Amino acid sequence: MKTGFTHLFIPGPTNIPEDVRQSMNVPMQDMRAPDFGDLTKPLFAGLKRVFKTKTGRVFMYPSSGTGAWEAAITNTLNPGDKVLMSRFGQFSHLWVDMAERLGLDVHVIECEWGTGVPLEEYAKVLEADKAHKIKAVFATQNETATGVSSDIAGVRRVLDAAGHPAMLFVDGVSSIGSIDFRMDEWGVDLAVAGSQKGFMLPAGLSMLGVSQRALEDSKTATMKRCYFDFVDMMKVNDDGYFPYTPPTQLFHGLKTSLARIEREGLENVFARHYRLAEGVRRAVSAWGLRLCAAEPKWHSDTVSAIVVPESIDAREVISAGYRNYNISFGTGLSKVMGKVFRIGHLGDLNEGMCLTALSLAEMSLRDAGYEVELGSGVAAAQGWYRESHEAAQLRQ
Numbered sequence: 001m002k003t004g005f006t007h008l009f010i011p012g013p014t015n016i017p018e019d020v021r022q023s024m025n026v027p028m029q030d031m032r033a034p035d036f037g038d039l040t041k042p043l044f045a046g047l048k049r050v051f052k053t054k055t056g057r058v059f060m061y062p063s064s065g066t067g068a069w070e071a072a073i074t075n076t077l078n079p080g081d082k083v084l085m086s087r088f089g090q091f092s093h094l095w096v097d098m099a100e101r102l103g104l105d106v107h108v109i110e111c112e113w114g115t116g117v118p119l120e121e122y123a124k125v126l127e128a129d130k131a132h133k134i135k136a137v138f139a140t141q142n143e144t145a146t147g148v149s150s151d152i153a154g155v156r157r158v159l160d161a162a163g164h165p166a167m168l169f170v171d172g173v174s175s176i177g178s179i180d181f182r183m184d185e186w187g188v189d190l191a192v193a194g195s196q197k198g199f200m201l202p203a204g205l206s207m208l209g210v211s212q213r214a215l216e217d218s219k220t221a222t223m224k225r226c227y228f229d230f231v232d233m234m235k236v237n238d239d240g241y242f243p244y245t246p247p248t249q250l251f252h253g254l255k256t257s258l259a260r261i262e263r264e265g266l267e268n269v270f271a272r273h274y275r276l277a278e279g280v281r282r283a284v285s286a287w288g289l290r291l292c293a294a295e296p297k298w299h300s301d302t303v304s305a306i307v308v309p310e311s312i313d314a315r316e317v318i319s320a321g322y323r324n325y326n327i328s329f330g331t332g333l334s335k336v337m338g339k340v341f342r343i344g345h346l347g348d349l350n351e352g353m354c355l356t357a358l359s360l361a362e363m364s365l366r367d368a369g370y371e372v373e374l375g376s377g378v379a380a381a382q383g384w385y386r387e388s389h390e391a392a393q394l395r396q
């Protein structure tokens with residue numbers, strides 16, 4: 001029999017803070033009641049602050065993040081439109097796959113898994129596209145499968161340097177609300193997020209930031225859409241209503257999670273994610289292992305994908321953790337299955353929780369046959385957490 005906590009260290013769904021969980025435990029209510037907007041309107045405003053958009057708007061769909069990927073494409077593009085994308089992990093792959101299945105003409109740049117959005121290649125393709133045939137450029141800000149973060153401000157710079165008018169689509173499912181993201185400043189037209197990552201909620205709510213430019217383009221976009229149509233949303237959203245039954249409980253949870261984020265302060269949330277992630281990275285080095293992220297510039301502050309030696313199957317590490325120590329680590333997906341295990345470090349987390357994960361990871365690695373020195377990674381992370389905690393205190 002399992003006793004105590006089951007530790008959840010996958011990169012989403014993440015731990016739900018107790019106050020967020022309790023706030024969802026409310027009776028059902030009428031989503032057409034005259035005061036329903038009192039609950040929902042502040043959520044749109046709160047999400048705009050997290051997305052850092054004053055000029056755009058944010059839609060909420062009762063779907064997982066994948067739904068907002070589809071909403072972004074079908075509302076703003078036409079069948080056969082040329083778009084520029086890059087593939088360097090399972091989630092960037094799935095967005096490419098969706099774009100192709102929806103009938104876009106996708107120029108895909110294939111990249112090593114462990115790298116991210118290839119700015120130089122994007123620059124070359126955009127410079128060469130003098131006729132501006134490319135209608136949209138896509139970027140996965142945080143590739144959850146490999147633990148790689150990309151430079152979205154850099155993509156904007158590349159577009160501007162080429163004088164290219166393409167729209168900028170960003171997948172921020174495992175970054176928005178946890179890693180720096182600036183929709184207006186970076187000129188992002190479509191920004192996708194999901195409830196079960198940095199927003200610390202169950203899955204089931206996707207959020208889509210949409211710029212005025214994208215709203216304008218949606219008026220003439222001919223791709224078929226129904227459930228996700230911006231027009232249906234806009235008809236009722238301003239008064240706080242939805243064109244279909246919304247997930248009211250998730251809205252209550254979101255109200256509490258947005259309040260938590262605001263209380264901590266968005267910049268402090270980012271700083272905490274960096275500090276916790278850096279402890280994990282130091283532990284990985286102390287174990288004599290490496291990250292899938294090929295260079296520090298690709299390091300993700302929300303998830304670390306840890307490469308195990310060839311003689312070991314990473315699935316054994318995950319299964320030992322689950323069977324023996326009540327902890328869930330993220331598995332390797334697709335190309336990196338068996339080669340990496342992932343530690344998700346996003347959402348409601350602190351040093352103690354990360355140290356538990358690292359300590360159980362050491363035991364699981366040993367159980368799977370890797371002779372890691374027990375305590376080595378934990379000690380490295382402890383050192384960093386103490387040192388960085390002191391530095392953070394001094395700054396206050």
Ligand code: PLP
Nearest residue numbers: 064065066091142144173174194
């Ligand atoms: N994009 C990224 C970067 C993700 O990590 C995920 C899910 O983990 C998705 C998209 C898909 O989101 P969902 O599973 O909520 O549909």
